[in-house]
Amino acid sequence: MNWLARGRGTRFWAGWFLVLLMALAHGWAIWLGLGGRAGLSNEWPIWSDDHPLYFHSALVTRRFLSLTGTTAGYDPSFMSGYAKSVIFPASSTLPELVVTVFGGNHPEYAYKVYVLVAAAIIPWLIAWGASLWNARGGAVALSVLLFLIYVWTDFPINYAGFGMLPYLLAIPVGLAATGAFCRYLERGGIRWWLVSTALMVGVVLVHLTGSMVVAPAAALAYATAFASRERVPGSFPVSRHVGVWLIPLLVLACNAFWWLPGLWLASSKGPSDFAFAHPEGVLTRIGQIVTVEAPIESLLWGAGLVGLALLARRDRVFAAGLIGFIGAGVFWGYLAGGLRSLDFLQPGRHTYAVYTGLALASGLGIAEGLTRLAEAGRPRLDRWALLGLVLLGLRLFGPAMNASVRSRVTGPHPFLESRPLIGCSGWWGISSARWNPANVCSTKREGSDCLAFPTRFREGVSAVSCLGRPGLR
Numbered sequence: 001m002n003w004l005a006r007g008r009g010t011r012f013w014a015g016w017f018l019v020l021l022m023a024l025a026h027g028w029a030i031w032l033g034l035g036g037r038a039g040l041s042n043e044w045p046i047w048s049d050d051h052p053l054y055f056h057s058a059l060v061t062r063r064f065l066s067l068t069g070t071t072a073g074y075d076p077s078f079m080s081g082y083a084k085s086v087i088f089p090a091s092s093t094l095p096e097l098v099v100t101v102f103g104g105n106h107p108e109y110a111y112k113v114y115v116l117v118a119a120a121i122i123p124w125l126i127a128w129g130a131s132l133w134n135a136r137g138g139a140v141a142l143s144v145l146l147f148l149i150y151v152w153t154d155f156p157i158n159y160a161g162f163g164m165l166p167y168l169l170a171i172p173v174g175l176a177a178t179g180a181f182c183r184y185l186e187r188g189g190i191r192w193w194l195v196s197t198a199l200m201v202g203v204v205l206v207h208l209t210g211s212m213v214v215a216p217a218a219a220l221a222y223a224t225a226f227a228s229r230e231r232v233p234g235s236f237p238v239s240r241h242v243g244v245w246l247i248p249l250l251v252l253a254c255n256a257f258w259w260l261p262g263l264w265l266a267s268s269k270g271p272s273d274f275a276f277a278h279p280e281g282v283l284t285r286i287g288q289i290v291t292v293e294a295p296i297e298s299l300l301w302g303a304g305l306v307g308l309a310l311l312a313r314r315d316r317v318f319a320a321g322l323i324g325f326i327g328a329g330v331f332w333g334y335l336a337g338g339l340r341s342l343d344f345l346q347p348g349r350h351t352y353a354v355y356t357g358l359a360l361a362s363g364l365g366i367a368e369g370l371t372r373l374a375e376a377g378r379p380r381l382d383r384w385a386l387l388g389l390v391l392l393g394l395r396l397f398g399p400a401m402n403a404s405v406r407s408r409v410t411g412p413h414p415f416l417e418s419r420p421l422i423g424c425s426g427w428w429g430i431s432s433a434r435w436n437p438a439n440v441c442s443t444k445r446e447g448s449d450c451l452a453f454p455t456r457f458r459e460g461v462s463a464v465s466c467l468g469r470p471g472l473r
Contacts (some may be wrong), residue, residue, distance in 0.1 A: 021364020050163030072261030132179030143363030269405030307365025
């Protein structure tokens with residue numbers, strides 16, 4: 001039995017049925033985190049952290065897109081009069097497009113649907129990415145399970161709460177893009193070129209920093225495929241080289257409507273503080289993987305390295321793509337901490353890419369181990385091993401998963417709720433005394449429980465107004 005087989009037997013369908021159950025459970029948790037139907041359909045925007053900023057940016061940008069076809073422009077209600085462009089906020093293009101296309105008279109509803117879909121779709125993207133690496137149903141299910149454990153018991157679920165949905169989405173899209181690109185390198189053809197190009201365009205559109213991981217992965221896979229042509233003459237024709245080099249050109253062209261104005265307005269950017277730039281040394285940060293970080297990280301490293309080794313023996317191009325994806329994440333997420341000159345890129349966030357790639361590799365590795373146990377003969381040791389893994393997983397990750405879900409979903413204030421904060425009444429008195437509440441709706445205080453002042457929409461005016469921040473001038 002081949003661990004990469006694509007048969008349609010009972011195990012294949014059982015694996016995909018488990019993927020369906022896990023993805024639906026994750027989506028249900030996000031739905032409850034929004035407050036369910038009542039939270040989705042009310043007239044309030046999501047008030048926490050960066051959600052007001054992204055929502056207000058999307059409202060302002062609707063006019064820019066209709067007038068100039070770009071996401072840049074000037075509106076006195078945005079950031080106390082700063083020009084709005086990709087310079088800030090740098091990752092708002094996706095919600096801006098969603099609200100522009102679907103917002104209509106209810107932009108707050110469109111924004112909350114965007115949050116729901118963007119957060120709920122990530123396990124489906126991991127499943128698709130695993131299938132692009134030729135994983136069968138069981139390996140796909142294991143990859144999705146490990147990924148969701150990582151998301152909910154480690155840091156990534158906070159990206160949804162913070163409003164950083166574009167980055168939460170970009171890494172799974174990037175994994176799928178890398179897999180599709182590897183397929184194009186091996187098989188060629190217009191279909192896989194179109195799929196690969198569309199996903200690469202999507203990665204950069206969703207979040208620019210996704211290219212920091214996907215580009216090195218694609219480059220390593222391309223170099224590996226190019227080197228293999230000597231073993232199989234004619235396996236990598238000139239037309240495929242042309243297709244590869246056309247992809248970055250199309251990525252830049254399709255995204256020019258938002259990145260090109262950033263060049264024109266580059267002088268508006270000033271010094272800023274850095275987020276996701278870790279002050280501790282590289283060795284200290286690596287050591288934290290097995291000391292203070294979530295246990296899932298250690299498991300993913302152990303099983304993931306086995307999966308990468310097995311994949312390298314079977315398919316060098318796909319192995320190079322996955323190794324490049326994980327390796328780029330390791331460089332940015334860990335090693336770049338030793339180079340303070342790179343802090344402006346906020347490299348620390350890319351540990352998310354490391355463990356997303358390792359979740360796929362771990363699923364492949366564990367599935368291979370179970371397959372070999374099944375082929376060892378009677379008794380069926382794979383079934384006993386699977387039972388042992390389930391019991392061990394429940395003990396290691398069950399309490400943390402339960403605590404994470406309960407704190408974000410079942411508490412009195414779900415982490416994506418859009419109800420107004422009663423505790424902000426004092427601040428609202430100050431705000432309403434200075435500005436018309438129909439025009440000014442929200443400000444942020446870092447490190448405070450009172451993060452925003454949502455007000456109802458009147459005559460299509462945003463209920464969110466951010467009053468400036470370091471990094472712009």
